[in-house]
Amino acid sequence: MESGNILEAINLSKSYPGVQALDSVNFLLKRGEVHAIVGQNGAGKSTFIEILAGSIQPDSGSIIIDGQDYVRLDPSQSIERSIQTVHQDNQLIEELSVAENIYLYNLPQTKLGFVNISLCIRHADDLLDRLGIETRSNIKISSLTFVEKKLISIAKAFSRKAKILILDEPTASLDIEGEKILFDIIRRNAEKGLSIIYISHDLGEIFEVCDRVTVLKDGKKIAAHDVKNVEMETIVHEMIGRSSHSLYTRVLNTARIKSDEKLEIIDYSRYKVVDHVSFSVRKGEIFGIGGLVGSGRTELARIIIGLDKKDSGKLVFCGKDITPSSPYDSIKKGIGYLTENRKDDGLVVIRPIFENISMARFARDRHIPYLELKKERTTTEEIASQLQIKTPSISQLVINLSGGNQQKVVLAKWLYANSEIILFDEPTVGVDVGSKSEIYHLIDNLVQQGKIIIIISSDYLELSSVCDRVGIMRFGKLITILEGAQINEENILKNSLGVTMEDN
Amino acid sequence: MTNRILTKDKKVRQLNQSFVLIIIIAGLCIIATVVNPRFLRITNIINIFQQISVLGIIASGVGMLLISGDIDISVGQQVSLIGIILAMIIQKIGGIPANAPNAWLSGWAIPMAIVVSFAVGILLGIFNGLVVIKSKASSFIITLGSATVFKGLALLISGGSSYMLFNRFATLGRGRIFSIIPIAILFLLGVVIMSHILLKYFKFGRFLYALGGNKKAAFVSGINVNKVTLTSFIMVGVFDALAALILISRVGSALATTGDAFSLDALAAAVVGGVPIIGGKGNALNIFLGVVLIGLISNALVIMNINPYLRDVAIGLLIIIAVSISAISDQRK
Ligand SMILES: Nc1ncnc2c1ncn2[C@@H]1O[C@H](COP(=O)(O)OP(=O)(O)OP(=O)(O)O)[C@@H](O)[C@H]1O
Ligand SMILES: [Mg+2]
Numbered sequence: 001m002e003s004g005n006i007l008e009a010i011n012l013s014k015s016y017p018g019v020q021a022l023d024s025v026n027f028l029l030k031r032g033e034v035h036a037i038v039g040q041n042g043a044g045k046s047t048f049i050e051i052l053a054g055s056i057q058p059d060s061g062s063i064i065i066d067g068q069d070y071v072r073l074d075p076s077q078s079i080e081r082s083i084q085t086v087h088q089d090n091q092l093i094e095e096l097s098v099a100e101n102i103y104l105y106n107l108p109q110t111k112l113g114f115v116n117i118s119l120c121i122r123h124a125d126d127l128l129d130r131l132g133i134e135t136r137s138n139i140k141i142s143s144l145t146f147v148e149k150k151l152i153s154i155a156k157a158f159s160r161k162a163k164i165l166i167l168d169e170p171t172a173s174l175d176i177e178g179e180k181i182l183f184d185i186i187r188r189n190a191e192k193g194l195s196i197i198y199i200s201h202d203l204g205e206i207f208e209v210c211d212r213v214t215v216l217k218d219g220k221k222i223a224a225h226d227v228k229n230v231e232m233e234t235i236v237h238e239m240i241g242r243s244s245h246s247l248y249t250r251v252l253n254t255a256r257i258k259s260d261e262k263l264e265i266i267d268y269s270r271y272k273v274v275d276h277v278s279f280s281v282r283k284g285e286i287f288g289i290g291g292l293v294g295s296g297r298t299e300l301a302r303i304i305i306g307l308d309k310k311d312s313g314k315l316v317f318c319g320k321d322i323t324p325s326s327p328y329d330s331i332k333k334g335i336g337y338l339t340e341n342r343k344d345d346g347l348v349v350i351r352p353i354f355e356n357i358s359m360a361r362f363a364r365d366r367h368i369p370y371l372e373l374k375k376e377r378t379t380t381e382e383i384a385s386q387l388q389i390k391t392p393s394i395s396q397l398v399i400n401l402s403g404g405n406q407q408k409v410v411l412a413k414w415l416y417a418n419s420e421i422i423l424f425d426e427p428t429v430g431v432d433v434g435s436k437s438e439i440y441h442l443i444d445n446l447v448q449q450g451k452i453i454i455i456i457s458s459d460y461l462e463l464s465s466v467c468d469r470v471g472i473m474r475f476g477k478l479i480t481i482l483e484g485a486q487i488n489e490e491n492i493l494k495n496s497l498g499v500t501m502e503d504n
Numbered sequence: 505m506t507n508r509i510l511t512k513d514k515k516v517r518q519l520n521q522s523f524v525l526i527i528i529i530a531g532l533c534i535i536a537t538v539v540n541p542r543f544l545r546i547t548n549i550i551n552i553f554q555q556i557s558v559l560g561i562i563a564s565g566v567g568m569l570l571i572s573g574d575i576d577i578s579v580g581q582q583v584s585l586i587g588i589i590l591a592m593i594i595q596k597i598g599g600i601p602a603n604a605p606n607a608w609l610s611g612w613a614i615p616m617a618i619v620v621s622f623a624v625g626i627l628l629g630i631f632n633g634l635v636v637i638k639s640k641a642s643s644f645i646i647t648l649g650s651a652t653v654f655k656g657l658a659l660l661i662s663g664g665s666s667y668m669l670f671n672r673f674a675t676l677g678r679g680r681i682f683s684i685i686p687i688a689i690l691f692l693l694g695v696v697i698m699s700h701i702l703l704k705y706f707k708f709g710r711f712l713y714a715l716g717g718n719k720k721a722a723f724v725s726g727i728n729v730n731k732v733t734l735t736s737f738i739m740v741g742v743f744d745a746l747a748a749l750i751l752i753s754r755v756g757s758a759l760a761t762t763g764d765a766f767s768l769d770a771l772a773a774a775v776v777g778g779v780p781i782i783g784g785k786g787n788a789l790n791i792f793l794g795v796v797l798i799g800l801i802s803n804a805l806v807i808m809n810i811n812p813y814l815r816d817v818a819i820g821l822l823i824i825i826a827v828s829i830s831a832i833s834d835q836r837k
Contacts, residue, residue, distance in 0.1 A: 307724065327723055327724050327725070327726050328723075328726050328727065328728045328729075330726065331725070331726025332726070336726075337724065339724055344720060344721075345718070345720035345721045345723070345724045346721055346724070347718065347721055348713070348714050348717035348718040348721050348722065348784070349717070349718070350717045350784045350785060351713055351714065351717045351784065355710065355713070355714070359710075359714055359721075359722070359725045359727070360725040360726050362707050362710065362711075363711075363725050363726035363727045363728075364726060368707070369706055369707055369708070370705055370706050370707065371704075371705055371706060371707060371710060373705070413725065417726075
């Protein structure tokens with residue numbers, strides 16, 4: 001309590017072959033403060049907090065927790081010192097219930113040694129109530145939405161004594177409602193003296209909930225500020241070395257949109273999740289789909305490309321029926337789908353970067369049975385550097401990349417696949433501001449070439465700055481399509497929540 | 505970007521795998537030579553390669569399937585079944601020499617046996633592949649079942665008796681070029697090189713890695729995963745047919761159980777050669793080194809005059825060690 005410092009890191013360094021992930025980083029965490037760590041993809045944020053969590057050992061430096069010195073921590077020490085971590089990737093066990101996942105480290109037992117499941121559920125429900133999370137604890141993780149899973153991961157951190165809570169990109173692809181619950185939890189507990197380390201690429205959030213911010217770049221600490229006394233502009237500049245004026249703003253070019261050549265999505269339905277959705281996208285147009293998580297956006301994409309079964313629906317391109325029956329059929333017909341969860345079905349993480357990038361392209365060019373290794377190398381290398389994938393080599397395994405850079409690999413795969421129609425589902429989750437604008441330029445290039453792009457996103461800024469039209473889904477229905485001046489963050493938000501304009 | 509700098513690092517890691525295998529193989533050779541200098545004789549070395557040619561061909565097929573994340577533990581029984589059919593055709597159509605066979609018909613026996621062998625291999629592959637795809641069950645369980653089915657079929661059609669070739673069709677298994685190099689070795693090398701090329705330079709090979717690494721991601725990327733899986737099971741069947749031809753030709757007769765032991769040995773060779781049981785990694789040359797290692801152990805034990813029953817103990821331990829090493833080195837990352 002004396003100094004008010006609960007944790008201090010001194011000269012922490014960590015290197016991997018060809019990468020200095022952390023370079024003599026100093027860091028100070030005060031009691032009860034919410035401390036943001038920001039930086040580009042691969043800046044070393046996750047590495048830093050994994051060292052605090054004990055899952056990575058530093059090469060040099062030391063960590064002081066509550067006055068006690070450590071050269072390195074292991075996970076049990078970290079937990080013992082009341083550090084709780086919510087990792088970037090979900091680490092829940094899909095086949096167990098919410099309650100079992102929360103108390104997995106110490107399941108309550110009956111006298112006979114069986115798991116006392118009812119006690120476990122009671123504890124878990126209490127905890128969830130206390131945190132304001134509505135999910136019930138007796139259901140299996142596998143039946144939860146992405147947002148619910150994230151909230152459960154956070155609840156799990158609260159199930160043990162926590163003095164320091166570490167959140168690694170907790171809001172990545174969280175929607176507005178999930179975000180509200182999270183910020184509530186953060187504010188209430190910080191007031192009670194909990195210290196929080198908060199990693200995010202969304203600087204707006206940082207100004208909303210954080211007290212201090214530390215900027216990392218290429219493994220080095222660049223600066224630390226009180227959030228009250230700093231401009232967003234300054235932080236962006238420190239992060240990416242240029243100002244945010246040069247960030248992305250799209251110039252609408254209505255001339256290139258050819259209204260006669262269009263993709264028609266006709267009457268797509270799947271019982272209980274997608275409810276008779278129809279719309280059309282013209283060649284050269286970017287169509288956005290907004291709405292809350294669980295509103296049927298992802299499900300719509302999945303039934304369009306034939307990944308899930310549908311009750312009805314027809315896809316017509318330039319008057320021709322091209323309804324695909326499977327992803328394999330889709331790619332044959334020139335339709336690509338970037339899935340929302342890179343770890344699940346986006347990446348083959350134990351294979352090198354270049355193999356991941358070329359995968360869909362190779363699946364598409366079926367008539368060539370052999371590989372053109374040289375050409376593959378140069379072209380994938382080119383797209384990797386366009387997307388600023390930070391790696392010593394494109395032969396690096398994807399598993400060794402930082403989260404945002406992994407996301408760029410999935411993007412690279414679909415940019416390289418050269419499909420005529422591309423559905424992007426949360427394309428820039430975890431990607432830093434600088435790279436985002438680069439990606440938007442690349443997507444814009446694609447539409448210039450006459451491709452058709454559909455973007456599903458929970459990032460309202462992304463929808464409003466990139467899309468020509470934005471459809472909003474709610475409870476499986478496409479409730480409205482915003483155009484031109486109607487497209488702004490506020491409108492997208494209101495419609496997603498079901499607040500109609502007449503109400504205002 | 506600093507892209508081009510470290511292109512070496514993956515190659516280094518792969519070499520390591522081969523390097524460890526080569527070190528173990530060299531070590532074993534040295535010990536065997538010290539105990540019995542005859543080990544190093546060129547005839548013995550050739551002998552070893554001739555002995556492993558059948559295992560090597562089977563393991564190449566199973567190894568590639570394993571890379572794709574599927575497994576086939578019925579390969580030994582496939583070899584047995586194909587072998588018995590093959591021997592029956594040669595004996596029944598070729599006739600027994602004492603009974604003065606019909607010369608015209610017996611001329612057709614061997615070509616027919618070869619064609620039927622490959623046809624049966626393909627059929628067995630299609631059977632395994634289709635059941636695995638349609639049932640969506642794990643290929644381990646499915647092929648455990650089909651191993652028993654194939655074994656039963658072999659016993660059923662042979663009635664449990666053995667069939668002789670009477671020195672017909674001996675060239676493939678016993679013949680030598682210039683009376684030195686066994687023909688079987690050439691087939692082995694051909695298969696290994698072909699597997700290497702397939703894995704490295706063809707999309708099919710690339711897709712095997714993708715399936716083994718993350719089948720869902722491969723599927724969403726538009727890879728026709730069912731077709732790849734079916735093709736790899738058929739490939740295993742074809743390799744097994746070739747192996748059965750060489751094996752039966754060398755042995756000169758067939759029983760309903762002649763090839764059964766290959767199921768586990770082939771899997772062992774692939775795993776020792778660095779293919780993880782869940783797939784996604786591995787290469788043909790290392791699988792081949794795994795085969796050499798296993799062949800070497802059998803030969804070295806015999807030549808060092810050690811109880812040959814120790815062979816299974818040694819191979820079993822080798823599998824355990826190989827798998828533990830790769831599991832530990834994975835955690836170190
Ligand atoms: N196991 C590993 N092997 C090799 N390099 C690694 C490994 N883990 C991390 N790195 C590298 O260390 C650097 C820092 O990665 P880290 O995950 O800390 O970045 P980050 O700031 O969290 O990025 P993001 O915003 O993308 O999540 C990256 O360049 C990454 O490629
Ligand atoms: Mg990270």
